[in-house]
Structures are given as C-alpha cells and as structure tokens.
Amino acid sequence: MKQIRNALFACSLLAAVGLPSFATAEDAVAVNTKTLTQLGAEWRDENPYSGQTEAIRIGEDAFAENCARCHGLQAKSGGVAPDLRLLDRDCIDLPSASQKQACFKETDKYFLFSIRYGKVRNGNVYMPPFGEYLSQEAMWAIKAYLASLRTNQI
Ligand code: HEC
Numbered sequence: 283m284k285q286i287r288n289a290l291f292a293c294s295l296l297a298a299v300g301l302p303s304f305a306t307a308e309d310a311v312a313v314n315t316k317t318l319t320q321l322g323a324e325w326r327d328e329n330p331y332s333g334q335t336e337a338i339r340i341g342e343d344a345f346a347e348n349c350a351r352c353h354g355l356q357a358k359s360g361g362v363a364p365d366l367r368l369l370d371r372d373c374i375d376l377p378s379a380s381q382k383q384a385c386f387k388e389t390d391k392y393f394l395f396s397i398r399y400g401k402v403r404n405g406n407v408y409m410p411p412f413g414e415y416l417s418q419e420a421m422w423a424i425k426a427y428l429a430s431l432r433t434n435q436i
Pocket of ligand 1 (some may be wrong): 351364
C-alpha cells in the first residue's frame with residue numbers, strides 16, 4: 283500500500299509541477315549503436331535484436347543514461363514510474379511458443395510507441411517523447427536489455 287501511495291504521490295507531483303526539466307527529452311544522451319545491424323528508416327514492430335548480447339550491452343548503458351532517473355537503476359523501479367522488468371509479464375506463462383512470440387511482439391510495439399511519443403495525458407507530461415533523440419537502434423537495444431531482465435514477479 284505504501285508503495286502505491288508513493289507512486290500516486292510521485293505521479294501527482296509530476297502532474298502538478300510539470301517538471302520543466304523532464305518535459306522534453308532534450309537532455310537525452312546519444313547512444314552509439316554502430317556495432318549493431320543498422321535498421322534503416324522503416325520502423326520495425328518487433329525487436330530485431332532480441333536476445334543479442336551486444337544489443338543488451340548497449341541497451342544497458344542507454345537505459346542507465348536515459349531512463350533510470352525515472353524507471354530506476356537496473357530497471358528496478360523505486361515507485362516513480364512503472365517497473366519495466368514487468369513489461370512482458372502477461373506473456374511469460376503463455377502455454378505455447380507461438381503465443382509467447384505473438385505476445386512479445388505486442389509488447390515490443392507498445393514499448394516502441396511509448397518511447398517515441400512519451401506519455402502525455404491532458405497536457406501533463408508523465409514521460410517525455412524520445413522519438414527525436416534516440417535512434418530506432420537505440421530503442422530496440424533498450425528493449426533487448428529489458429527483455430533480458432523480464433519477469434512476472436518482483
Ligand atoms: C521523466 C521520467 C521518465 C523518463 C526519463 C522515462 N520515463 Fe518511461 N514512464 C514514465 C512514467 C511516469 C510512466 C507512466 C506513465 C503513465 O502513467 O502512463 C512511464 C511509462 C513508460 C512505459 C510504459 C510502461 C507500462 O507499463 O505501461 C514504457 C515502455 C517506458 N516508460 C519506457 C521508458 C524508456 C525506455 C525510457 C528511456 C528511454 C523512459 N521510459 C524514460 C516516466 C519516465
């Protein structure tokens with residue numbers, strides 16, 4: 283309960299002051315993805331780097347620099363923003379490999395949409411859009427990192 287209260291408090295705080303330094307992702311830290319297969323201009327709807335060690339390594343740094351201030355170090359949320367280790371939680375216990383695959387694809391899509399456009403409701407910026415600041419390669423590397431930590435219980 284305390285955790286829920288803290289999360290609500292943090293959210294109302296974000297909403298109340300609008301957190302000017304958080305309102306955009308202008309201070310996003312560029313991510314070097316040269317060692318990954320380059321993806322071109324077309325947006326993918328499924329992680330092309332799933333399970334790849336180099337992508338996970340790059341994603342870990344990119345997450346620490348751009349996301350951890352809200353989502354927590356090593357993706358362990360302190361209650362300010364959702365715990366992203368749980369992002370794929372509904373997929374983990376699905377009975378067949380094909381169902382899991384389809385479910386992971388859904389969360390991949392949701393993940394990409396969330397980072398590109400941020401989380402903005404009624405004019406309040408809960409999370410700034412990163413679409414202009416991070417490359418598609420960097421976004422999928424972050425997802426590969428988060429998928430390496432995926433769990434359905436914390
Ligand atoms: C300024 C704080 C902040 C930063 C920085 C931030 N986020 Fe968020 N993020 C949030 C908040 C708050 C929410 C919940 C928004 C809501 O209530 O809809 C959220 C939601 C999300 C969601 C949806 C989670 C869900 O369970 O629905 C994803 C995915 C996400 N963030 C990924 C990222 C990634 C990846 C980064 C780094 C590139 C990042 N965020 C940076 C604050 C932040």
